[in-house]
Amino acid sequence: MSRFASSLFMMFGASVSLAATPATDSRVSFVSCPIVRDTSSVPCWLAEYEGVLYFLTLQTDVSAPVNPPWLGHKVLVEGVVSGEADICGGRVLKPVTLSVMQELDGSCNTMLPAEDRYNLTFEPPRPPGPSRGRLAFGNPMPAGAPAAESAARNFTLQYEYDGMVAFRHAQTLQRILETARASHATEIRITGFRSASRLSNGSVMRERKSIAQERAEQIRALLQGAGLDGVRYALQVKDLSKRPNGSEDAARRRAEVEIVSPN
Amino acid sequence: MHIRWHVVAIVGLSAVLRIGTCHAQEVAGHVPEQNRQAQQAPSSAGSSEPSATAWWLPGDGKTLAALAPYRNAFGSVGVLNAQGPVVTAGHPFFEPIGRNGRACVSCHQPANGMSVSVEMIRRRWDETQGKDPLFAPVDGMDCPYLPPADPESHSLLLERGLFRIFLPWPPKAADGTDIDPEFTLEVVRDPTGCNTHPEYGLRSANPMVSVYRRPRPVANLRYVTHQGFGVFSFIGKNGLPASRDPETGLPSAMNLLSDARQPTLKTQAVEAAVTHLQFDGKLDDERLQRIVDFERQIYVAQIRQSVAGDLMEPGGPPGLGVRNVSTGRDGLLGNNITNYVVPLGDEWKHLPDSADGRNRMRESISRGQDVFMFRTFWIRDAMHLNTVGLGNPTKRTCATCHGMHMMGMDVANGWMDIGTTNLPWAREEPLNPWNARKTKLPLFKITCKANVPPHPFLGRVFYTQDPGRALISGKCNDVGTIVMQQMRGLSARAPYFSNGSAGTLRELVDFYDRRFNIGYTDQEREDLINFLSAL
Secondary structure, eight states: OOHHHHHHHHHHHGGGGGGGSOOOTTEEEEEEOEEEEOOSSSOEEEEEETTEEEEEEEOOOTTOSSOOOBTTSOEEEEEEEOSSOOBTTBEEEEEEEEEEOSSOOTTOOEEEOOOGGGSOSSOOSSOSSSBSSOOSOOOSSOTTTTOSOGGGGEEEEEOOTTOOOOGGGHHHHHHHHHHHHHTTOSEEEEEEEEOEEEOTTSOEEEOOTTHHHHHHHHHHHHHHHTTOOSSEEEEEEEEOOSSOOSSSTTTTSEEEEEEEOOO | OOOOHHHHHHTTOOSOEEEOSSSOEEEOTTHHHHHHHHHHSOOOOOOOOOOOTTOOOTTOOOEEOSEEEEEETTEEEEEEETTOOEEOTTOTTTSOOSSSSOOHHHHSBGGGTTBOOHHHHHHHHHHHTTOSGGGOHHHHSSSTTSOTTOGGGGHHHHHHOOEEEEEESSOBOTTSOBOOOSEEEEEEEOTTSOTTOTTTSTTSSSOEEEEEEOOOOOSOHHHHTOOSTTOOSBOTTTOOBOOBOTTTOOBOOOOSSTTOOOOSHHHHHHHHHHHTSOOOSOOOHHHHHHHHHHHHHEEEEEEEETTTEESSOTTOOTTSSHHHHHHSOSSOBOSBTTTOSSOOOSTTTSOOOOTTSHHHHHHHHHHHHHHHHHOOEEEOSOBTTIIIIIOBSEEEOHHHHSOBTTTOSOSSSOEEBSSSSBTTTSOOOOOSTTOOOOOOSOEEEEEEOTTSOOBTTTBSEEEESOOBTHHHHOOGGGTTBEEOOOOTTGGGSOSBSTTOOBOSHHHHHHHHHHHTTOOOOHHHHHHHHHHHHTO
């Protein structure tokens, strides 16, 4: 993998530490239509806000830390403008969090053709066709991983805005399930959070009121559905939607799971 | 002890049916309701006329050879029994164990790659004047109330090779309780009359949805039921719990049936006996195990391509021929250049001309594999594909979805909606004053309820010929999603797609071309068809 590709991976990977990034003027939060631009390799995803075109992410695969948005829907973009060279003609947001808005919007339909000047100057993490052998994901629970370490008994699920469990949560849920079984868990403590997002134009988007409870109950139902019976489930909710600050909003859209076991 | 279904209901043992004497076998919660309707439908255990050479009669006691070749339009398909010849006399897969005279083999014919082609169905109708048990009213007719002697009553079977699948509505959870569906289901077109019928329809005493589907091949099931890559306790496409083997508790690959409603070969066999054979009772462990053992050792693949010749010759492509299929690795992702979905090697890439055209065809098959693996196009608005991290649209290839090594089905839990049953992409008859043909499939109006998000690509109200997985899950975004089919033995078992909407390999390729605006050249299309014909 090229140095640029490694850099790109690090950029995407850093998105999970959004909460640690201080709020600055370089932060942007907005809702707009995504734009897909073809290249001679994989397409890249962009979005325009107040006349500036931003680079969001590349098409990769299911393992990508930042998954591309969808045409036909607006996207909530929460990111930090980096000083890196433009990609596909867009200013790079790093880190960035994307939330596909649930309602359909037929006006979001822009596909731009490839142009030589916007082709990638680095090798993308994977080509648009078959990979060279790197698997998109492996065993979510490597052998021996559920050793009874307290650090491994706390898990966080991050959500899109107004989102519930989706494909990206399957592996985290698998780790929770296997850790609970391996450690003979007696109790699963689940905390569902509700958040809000302060946009760059000053407006605030709040997740639906019941979502913290829904998130906690859904995780309980999924673990029970997967066969994790015989443990006590303790649910609580936290509403963090009162004071969105534009920097930690995305990180607050989460649920926390703590596994309690005798040893 | 003979357990009667109604007794199970009366004593309130829940709608979970337990069968077997040694190991209790749980069956999905919808089966008891299906059994009630199956027993309600008349049976037609009529006499069977002598069969055509390739037709396998239930109970005729022949031995199925270790390697049995059957001719088809593109050459020959091979049926390989890895455990050696199968004595079918007394074998529960081959004996008519239900009350309508069918056996499993009725709809899983060796000559048709262990499915059944519409060509074979039509021939069987002609040979028996429609009296073969294949045409049993329960599901071999558009609806059981129709007159059985009239071929119009069997139109979907005779025209598209479709059998009626009847499922309770609302859906049932594994414990038999009702699932509250995320959408309402309204019948807007009911050409068969079954969905609105007072005895068999949605408003009957045993509310049931009827949809019409092709039989899936009973072969290569070691691959289909693998426990390898992508099979976890939570479904990789939506994070929800995977169904589990009721005996072992292990998660299922959920790729057996087009709606993934049965987790294992055993539970599938139980349901099939109830619904397709009108078997009313208890399949004991011994018979179940014999069925499963047979199904796990049988392999199917094309073994001769009519122009390219022998697909099993020594040193030939490692992904072709039934022997290679029988020894391949299961549970492996092939959407990469280290494994390939169908590994062909380089032997057929550049060959000298041959007078019989053999080498040109071999090169075409090899190019077809390249089209399959490397020809990119934009995949858009496909539920459970564009929604699983790739973006909408995504620039990918056939192998993105058809990624299972050697099989070409999804290696993970494989249901998605590419538009084979959901409008606007599903095949419908053109309505105009000059067309007398009428669509025979039902049409349902789907309205996603206000308390769930709309379908990501179809909105809150849309139409479908078959809600697919959603008839089991009750999920709005599962409507029209169908579990991907394996690609082996295609030449032996037209038509294609779960609703038989592609009559030929050409129509199959053309569907994708239209759906995703691929723009295949004539050469690409021909190469791809030749590749598919050799699988």
